[in-house]
Amino acid sequence: MERQVRPASYDMSGQRRALLLIVRDKEKMKSNCCGIEVDRQTMKKFFEVFGFQDHSVLDKTAQEMKQEVINFRNSINSSRGTISCVFVVTSSHGHRDVIIGADKKKLAVKDIIEPFGDQLCPKMKGKPKVFIIDACRGSNHDTGVQFDSAADEKLSKEAMATKEYRSTRVPPCINDMLVAYAAMTDYVGVMSSTSGSHMIHNISQVFSSPGAAEQHVYNLFVKVQCSFLVFWFAPFPE
Numbered sequence: 001m002e003r004q005v006r007p008a009s010y011d012m013s014g015q016r017r018a019l020l021l022i023v024r025d026k027e028k029m030k031s032n033c034c035g036i037e038v039d040r041q042t043m044k045k046f047f048e049v050f051g052f053q054d055h056s057v058l059d060k061t062a063q064e065m066k067q068e069v070i071n072f073r074n075s076i077n078s079s080r081g082t083i084s085c086v087f088v089v090t091s092s093h094g095h096r097d098v099i100i101g102a103d104k105k106k107l108a109v110k111d112i113i114e115p116f117g118d119q120l121c122p123k124m125k126g127k128p129k130v131f132i133i134d135a136c137r138g139s140n141h142d143t144g145v146q147f148d149s150a151a152d153e154k155l156s157k158e159a160m161a162t163k164e165y166r167s168t169r170v171p172p173c174i175n176d177m178l179v180a181y182a183a184m185t186d187y188v189g190v191m192s193s194t195s196g197s198h199m200i201h202n203i204s205q206v207f208s209s210p211g212a213a214e215q216h217v218y219n220l221f222v223k224v225q226c227s228f229l230v231f232w233f234a235p236f237p238e
Contacts, residue, residue: 009216010128014082018047018054019072021065021112023092023102038196039091039134046204052087062101066111073115077123086129088112091197094135109133113179124176130217131179134197180221199224 020043024036040056047054057068069088076083090112092099098106112133118125182199202224206212212220 010084012084014084015079016047016050016052016085016087017072017076017083018043018052018087018089019069020044020054020056021060021068021088021090021092021099022056022058023065023100024059035196036091039200042196042200042204043089043091046207047087049208052085059102061103062099062105062107065099065101065107069112069115073121077121079123083123084127086116086124086127087132088116088130089132089134091134091200094133094137096137099133099135113177116177118175127176128217129177131177132199132203133179134182134199137181178218178221180224 020040022036022040024040040058044054044056055072057065060068072088076086090099092101094100095106097109099109099112101107113131115121116124116129180199180203182197203221206220206223
């Protein structure tokens with residue numbers, strides 16, 4: 001039997017679909033200082049620029065969001081046209097491997113990702129599926145360490161946790177999926193009430209930079225991660 005050789009890049013000539021799962025803080029919305037709402041506007045602009053058909057799900061319960069994910073998946077499977085890429089973005093409060101709905105109940109991250117596997121979403125088999133989980137995954141804060149400090153000789157607790165976490169994980173691109181988290185397990189994400197999530201902001205900046213269209217999506221997300229360093233040396237734009 002002749003072995004199938006996968007192409008070095010994906011065919012992006014078809015439709016591009018995106019789902020936004022957004023749960024905003026009502027009190028912050030009243031005072032116009034809701035960072036999650038800023039995230040929504042940033043991603044809407046991002047999808048418009050890159051030619052995605054996007055669907056926003058706003059302030060729903062955990063169960064309602066789970067059903068919206070299934071509905072979105074079903075709409076992809078039943079589509080007559082070719083779909084080249086899918087993005088699913090969540091922006092909400094969260095804990096370890098869950099996001100919090102408007103009813104304060106939990107939706108497991110796996111219930112967002114698994115519906116798009118090859119068996120349940122054959123329409124997207126062999127095609128890129130990107131999941132952005134913009135939510136805290138715990139209550140710990142990564143305060144970092146100074147350069148040329150004792151950390152060069154002995155890893156900080158945060159660095160040790162990061163090293164241990166990464167050693168238990170497999171590469172992020174599996175079965176044509178890439179999952180990007182705003183924080184590592186047990187840690188908080190970084191959010192500005194006026195400028196939104198650092199992660200969403202950096203994704204928008206990196207993907208819109210010159211030459212980004214010629215780069216692999218994984219490399220772009222590596223750049224997004226590296227751009228977090230700017231936070232330690234310069235104020236986040238207001």
